Amino acid sequence: MSKRRDFLKGLTAFSLAPGLPTSAAADTTDKAEIAITYDLEMSRHYPKRSNIEWDYQKGNLDQDTKNYSVAAAKIAADNGVHLHFFLVGRVLEQDDISWLHQIHEMGHVIGNHTYDHVNLLATTPSQTQFRFSRSPWLVKDKTVLEILRENIRLTEIALKQRAGINQIGFRTPGGFSNALTDRPDLQDLLLDLGFSWVSSKYPRHLATRGPQGVAQATFDNIVESQTDAQPFRYKSGLLEIPMSPISDVNAFRSNFWTLDEFTKAITYSIKAVIKEKQVYDFICHPSCMLVEDPQHKTLRTIIKLVKSNPDSARISTLDEIAQRFT
Template sequence: MYPNGARFAVQLSFDLEMVTNFPYWPSFWNHRKGAIDEATKTYVGKINAKCEAYGAKAHYFLVGSLFEDPDVDYLKKTVASGHAVGNHTYTHVNLKAREVERLAGVYDRCPWRAAGRSAQEIVRQELQMTTAAIRQALSVEPKGLRSPGGFANGLQDDADVQKLCQAEGFWWVSTHYNDSLYRNYEASSAEVTNKVDLDTLSEAFNRSQHVLQPYRYESGLLELPLAGITDVVAWRIYRPDLTEWLSMLTRGVDYAHEHGLVFTLTTHPAVLAAIDPFCQTVEVVLRRALEKEGGVWLPDLEEVAAHLNETGYSRQPANLAKTQ
């Protein structure tokens, strides 16, 4: 299935935005997702250096509003080093929203920004603005679309949004996120939830990996899910310490190797900068992957999608909730 006879694949993707609750729990960034701080910019360089040391490709999904800051040299260096960038909407909106009130982010705070536009008109324009920003500021085309937040069934229940994505030039998306522990929560809540033990976390991580492998919608759009457990969900809800987080990831790599999976870990530089200052997340995953017998493929997500297209991949949609 994988190039050069590799037994499994490992891809590290990063949503580049500021994240509520990080670096401090009272931090609130929902309306200022693009206000990338210096610590996060510096951390992108750390990620790139780790990936390059191990021969891996990083894939960043950018909120377009970050380009309102004239300092994007860290992204220019990222692209020049061969890492990929994709579209994450302009202000971090809900792709499926049909009412302005459900767009979230700046539209929660300032609903008049809609200026008479429908929610889906706003989604389309946010995609267009982010694509234009990437082209003009970085002189590259965006590779893929990552939905803010992710959806428990991807875009399976929304053919219109699938068509919208395709009309905006996206032939693959990354929108499907779920794990068997996941539940709804308020992003701004400061409520501390019960800590989850390592074995339970690892089981949920690997269950998600196993089910949420790439698949294709009837429209032809390719889905590359966010498999496992993201850093935001882990530290907002499950509360591992860093050692437990790294152990969960190590077990996740082992599981992906055993079952020949695409390991697609999704994290956020703004979160890792606060929780994992020495970038152990990237190092531990890549070092473990390269230790495994049979070889590992370390692509960006665009390369994963292109390979699946070339091989005629046609796996049908998955739904973790239906398998529990």
């Protein structure tokens, strides 16, 4: 990994002349960069529809979710690929975190996904999380910004103290089509908490499925949305690395896609991104994927696709992608 980092650093120094707009960096590198990310949290309606108790206990990972995460990590490691996980901190209250150590020891990186899966765009304390609307005393007399700061900071502390792991990056719970563009206060909060990049944007795109399945126009629209999912820098200096459509929960949970349709959309999108030498940030959730993709077909498809284009694409963590913009 360090060799690759050094290479990227050299590349950045070479390809980004002073004065160039920092937002235009994505097309100045030699290869497309594909990140594979897993958000470690429980997802409503999984493993069974109508299960929404997870909304209150996002970090209470069940054994199947942990097993699936370790299995994905092994498949990736066997292929020499590093995954980027984002962890809801409350899972660190569980008795056994050996699964997380296994993932980390394989070389995969783990980022901060807040302690309780709080909504950064909430306007009232109870809106920050279902848990706090049910149990408002937990956030009594706190402002939204204080709740967010504490929820992010606690995750960093718990990861370090309980697991001995240094957090790598931050992903917002939920994705925002306008990213954090209108929220310089949140950008400043993240910078103040030590982050140089955030993954918060999820561009708008078509996703509905008709009786005949997913229409070609929907696949085409998802491919087009990749140009809207490229990294950019906010005026504050914080770097944004958007999530790339389509996410597993959007496809499977909200729109009842099949696995074949999902891998087709991902394949189309990654092929387009490779052609343009852009960035692709695949986002999924083990708690959803273990039901929808038990054999890890999507992960294997992405790895195969990138490995069959060794001269024009590579798999990177989000942190490695961020390096090219520094």
